[in-house]
Structures are given as C-alpha cells and as structure tokens.
Amino acid sequence: MNGFSDILNRVYEMTAFSSLAAEPTFLLMYLIAFGLLYLGIVKKYEPLLLVPIAFGVLIANFPGGDMGVVQANAEGMVTLADGTQTSIYSMPLHDIAHEFGIMSYLYYALIKSGLLPPIIFMGVGALTDFGPMLRNLKLAIFGAAAQFGIFAVLICALLLGFTPQEAASLGIIGGADGPTAIFTTIKLAPHLLGPIAIAAYSYMALVPVIIPLVVKIFCSEKELKINMKEQDKLYPSKYEIKNMRAVKIIFPIAVTTIVAIFVPTAVSLVGMLMFGNLIKEIGADTDRLFDAASNGIMNAATIFLGLCVGGTMTADAFLNLQTIGIVVGGFLAFALSIASGILMVKVFNLFSKKKINPLVGATGLSAVPMASRVCNGISTKYDPKNHVLNYCMSSNIAGVIGSAVAAGVLISFLG
Secondary structure: OHHHHHHHHHHHHHOOHHHHHHOOHHHHHHHHHHHHHHHHHOOOOOHHHHHHHHHHHHHHOOOOOOOOOOOOOOOOEEEOOOOOEEEHHHOOHHHHHHHHOHHHHHHHHHHOOOOHHHHHHHHHHHHOOOHHHHHOHHHHHHHHHOOHHHHHHHHHHHHOOOOHHHHHHHHHHHHOOHHHHHHHHHHHOHHHHHHHHHHHHHHHHOHHHHHHHHHHHHOOHHHHOOOHHHHHHHOOOOOOOOOHHHHHHHHHHHHHHHHHHHOHHHHHHHHHHHHHHHHHHHOHHHHHHHHHHHHHHHHHHHHHHHHHHHHOOOHHHHOOHHHHHHHHHHHHHHHHHHHHHHHHHHHHHHHOOOOOOOHHHHOOOOOOOHHHHHHHHHHHHHOOOOOOHHHHHHHHHHHHHHHHHHHHHHHHHHO
16 A cells, blocks of 8 residues: 555656645746737737747746756856856856756757847848838838837836846837847846846737827827828928839948948847848849748747747746836836837927828837737728828838847947
C-alpha cells in the first residue's frame, strides 16, 4: 500500500499541480494569456502579433516546462541552478540553452543581441508604400507631433524615480512601434525589456480600442466629418509629382543618408526600413529580395519575436509594482501620442483655410497600417463617403520614421 501511495505521490509531483497549489499566481498568468488569445483569435486584434505573444505567455508559465525567459538584473547577472551568480553576457549560447532552456536561448540570441528589430523593420519597409506621404508631405508633420507622448512620459517617469535610461525606454512605447521599443530598451535598460516589450506590443494590438477612445474624448462629430477630398477640390495642391517611381526610389536613399549624418544611432532601424522599401520600389530586378524580406524572413522574425516577448512575461517578472507602472505608463504614452497628433491638427485648422480631419493626427504614431484603417473606419461611420485612409497613411508612415529617429536621439543622449 505504501508503494502505491509513493507512486501516486511521484505522479503528483511530476505534474504541475503541486507548483500551481504553491504558487497560484500562475493561474493569473494563464488568464492573461487566454485573454490575449481571445483578443487575437476572436476579436482579430493584430493576430500575427498577439497570438505568438499570448502563446509565449502561456507556455512560459507552466512550472517545470523551462520555457520562461530568465531575465538578468540591471547588472546583467543571473542565478544558476547551484545558486551562484554569473553575468549572462559572459555565457556562451549553448550554456544558456542548457542552464535556462530553449526560450532563453532564443531570447538572448535573437532579441538581446538586437538582431530581430532591424530585420522586422526591413520587412515593414518592404510592405510600406511611401506614396501617400510623398503626395501629401505637409501631413507628415502630424507624424512628428505625435512623438510628443514619448517625451512627456519620459519626463513623468523621471519625476517618479525612474533612471533617465529607464524613463526613455518607457516613453518610447508612445511611438507604438514594438521593434523600436525593443531596440531602445536593449540599448538603454535591458533589464526592463520584458515588460516594455509586452506593453508595447499589447497596446499596438489594442489600437482598435485605444484610438476610438481618445478620438471620442478630443474630437467633435463636426470635425470627424471633415471631408479631405472635398478640401482638396476647394484648395488644390500647388505642386504635383510627375515621376513618382523615381521619387520613390530616391526617397529611401536620401532619408537614410540624412538620418545617418544627423542621427547615426537611428541608422540600424531607419536604414533597414528604407532598404526594405528600396528593394520593393526598384521592381523586377530586386523582386526576389523583396519577396524574401516581406514574406519568409518577416514571418519567421515575427514568430520568434512574439514567442520570445511572451516568454519574458513570467509570473515573477510581470506581477510586481514596477511592471504595473510600466504598463500604466505605456498606456499614457500611447494615449498622449494620439492626443498630441489630434491637437496639432486642431491648431493647424485654426490658421488654415484648408481644413484637415483630426483623424489624420490620430495616426501619427507608428502602428502602420492598422492605425490608418481604424481611423478610416471611424470616419466612414459618420459619413460612408468620407474615406481618409490615404491621408491618414501620410501621417502614419511619417510616424514610423519619427519614432525611429526619436529612439536614435534618446540612445545618443542616454546610451
């Protein structure tokens, strides 16, 4: 009988039930994972991002599974199985895999090294058409205005006791660009990479919820009914690009050169973004490169990035006051970026005969093209004929470049 009870006891210890009973916080993490999966699968909020992240959260929180990412502290130190501490940066990758599991291996090889963010930017560039922005260059200023949220939250975070590097990493969430947030945090505050990456990608996925909320607070129905096409007819543009293909090819080369001269630290992101766009615009001669950058490479990078980001969201790393502060601060940065773009449009309209729909300003954050699609949906809700997608894309695309440049500036000053 004792032998049978020993067997049952061993079976019980083999399962995760004993750990779950001792640490019920794991159950809360499962609920968070299920909630994110629901948003990605049922609500279709950026499923390409949210599903890998949510599943990463799920598998990272099964006790004994060794799929959670082991985070180093601010000094880069981690605790080994024998209780000793060592610098994670001095450990070979195969030792990281043996000591902490495959997810930690992927995390330190692909994320901490800074490899995936530029690769994803290359894919984003290959999937982006700069035509709408080039045709409406004056709307690009609203993409710059939306970066206000980054610096406003940076100041607030400093006042709350975060270091300048931590505050910058928190503020960059306001750019609504996951790769940019990850890249900046790697350079400035790598010990916060897990919660900042989770906050950045979660809010990107929740763009269909957050933008309408902010728009409802700051915009009137009359403003949302401003028809940009009618404004173009009343006040036509004084210039027209005759050879758009040539301009599209020159643009990424020129932007990369200018950014490299003025903000060299932003070249990793902006340069790869523009390279991806260049191979798209050249056409048939680089079609194979474009296909690889926009499909196979981009998809593989997204899978590993999502799973690794989700893998950082373990109960120990996530359920603490600092992480909660980052999540709240990230939402504030995100909302302020949307609001500042809207307010910039309102100020512009005070001094211009040609009125601009404030939804254009609401898309000044990155999150391209989802933010533009959401704002176009809001516009057509009030007037089915009022499509503002192309105008919103002008500001939206400028926001991608703006957030990457802002990241470069912060890294230059604080890195």
